[in-house]
Amino acid sequence: MEFMMDYLSNELPEDSRAIFERHLTACPHCVRYLKTYQTTITLCREAFDVPPMRTVPAEIPEALVQAILAAQRQAVRQGAQVRLVR
Ligand SMILES: [Zn+2]
Secondary structure (H helix, E strand, O other), X not given: OHHXXXXXXXXXXXXXXXHHHHHHHHOHHHHHHHHHHHHHHHHHHHHXXXXXXXXXXXXXXXXXXXXXXXXXXXXXXXXXXXXXXX
């Protein structure tokens, strides 16, 4: 998922990141998934040079999906505000 790529490469907006990290502090399942995901990406880059998306292991926990969606909604709101200011 692109969201997690952004998260892992520190490209998320600060507020979205804060929301997501708040969820992670309360949810060991998502932390474990994220670690697995990160390991997979690293292995792909080092060994196979293929896009990591097709090789993501296991299913994304529902709670993690919800946390991502919440953070993305936050980011969309911020984007709308920026456009209004301009
Ligand atoms: Zn979770």
